[in-house]
Amino acid sequence: MNPLAVGRALLDRELHTAARTRSYYLLGLAVGGILLGLTFGGGGAATGYIPTVVDLLLPLELLVPVVAIAIGYRAIPSDLDRGELAMLDTYAVSPATYVGAVYLGRAVVLSAVVGGALVAVGTVVAITAAPDTGVFATHTGVDSPILFGRFLVVTLLFGNALLAVVLLASVVVATTRTAIVAAIGAVLVVVVGGEAAILLGVLDGLLGETTVRIALGLVPNSAYRGLVFETVIGVLSAGESGYASPLVSVVGLLLWTAGSLGAAAGLLRWRRR
């Protein structure tokens, strides 16, 4: 059977499951409430999109990993625990197709939860901010909804990279009970460990100016931060930001995504033997 048709069937199953999972709606409301609360509390909404992005950047660096864990940690272990993966094994379902479909399904959920909340924030800014934020332009020094759109896209890129890491961690432990611990551990290692390693590398003199910029792009959190500064906040001020290039950061996030999914599929194939 055509792997694309199999993948589509599996993706439909994920989306169907998500649409009927009440906790995802509650998660969406919670994330929306938190982001709107921070927006109003920070006062950025009244002054424009960029101030709002500045208000939300650090909270999102913490919130997005939590959402990725909440959405992803049970996905594959639940199927393993239920024995459903053993049943799927008798169909023409390859581990790569299965992992890819589960990931895409959960990525849609994460994008809906985080993206929906950010759209709500953007709408609030559009309604409450000063008139000059209505200009759709990206010239230096001009605030714009397009910049907030970039922020949304970059945030989803970051969240979906972490989601892939969570899926990999859950396949490593393979049971629902331990998956939450593994997912939290993996995200902590990637997020905190990556930046700590860079810091140690700089302190020890192992990383020079050029290599540190590449290294920053290869750690999800700093890549995300770098992308936000370079493509959203940075347009308001000229000059070097000191962050990794957007290209390196995007490549870094995509590598985390593809690498984690590839490893998860490989591990699942090995486990099923």
Place this chain on the structure above:
Amino acid sequence: MCNADHTDPTTETDQATSDDAGPPVVSTTDLTKRYGTHRVFEGVDLDIASGAMTAVIGPNGTGKTTLLKMLLGHIDPTAGGVSYNGPDVDRPMGYLPQEPAFRPQFTAAETIDFYASLVPAAVDTDALLAEVNLSDARDRRVAALSGGMRRLLAVAQAVVGDPPVVCCDEPASGLDPSMAQRVFESLAGRAADGMAVVVTSHTLSLVEAYADHVVILHDDGVAAAGSPAALCERFEATDLWDVYATVVEPTAADSSVSPSADSGGEP
């Protein structure tokens, strides 16, 4: 009483085929499984025939589920091998696990529809649900189904796409007697249509009534095998329970046949 329909007089021990059954669709050769120093079974040679129901019985821990999973390719053997000789299809084997479960958010019909979407053949979901007596529950969510109904749903899932072989791990477990009989009837019907059905079960009355071939696992391997009638004849037993007691618990059985003489596959 032993089923009079099964009159296979042969006394093969490791053969799950007979004259009236089709050719072997799955064969095991010298199949051995050990976990560290623990030996589950050793040197198992089986031919699983198409068009027949093969029942694997034996005490807990003798490797029935392990054998089933090795037939499916879910567990690698320590030694020996399993060969599939059936038609080249997308889904050569169906599987009913011991404790099947499905996504609780799906209805029974949606669950079957999902699995049906993974096979190229057209699947009549309503007919499958009717076959396992779940027509009335077609629109009920899996979360609202009883354990027995979930097992019935899993039976329906196992035969989606008509795989040449279907392996069922204790399909009657947790079902009321009439429903258990219904499941065995359904699987026997599938076997009559040409499918090779392999079941593990502790319900000897159903095995005796519906299985064409019985494989008794005990003492690290196949202790005895044959049709229920042939086993009864060979062990001078009144029914399969008597055979089982003789082979597995010789001291508990009133039989002149020494089980040791029948171990190892030689008549």
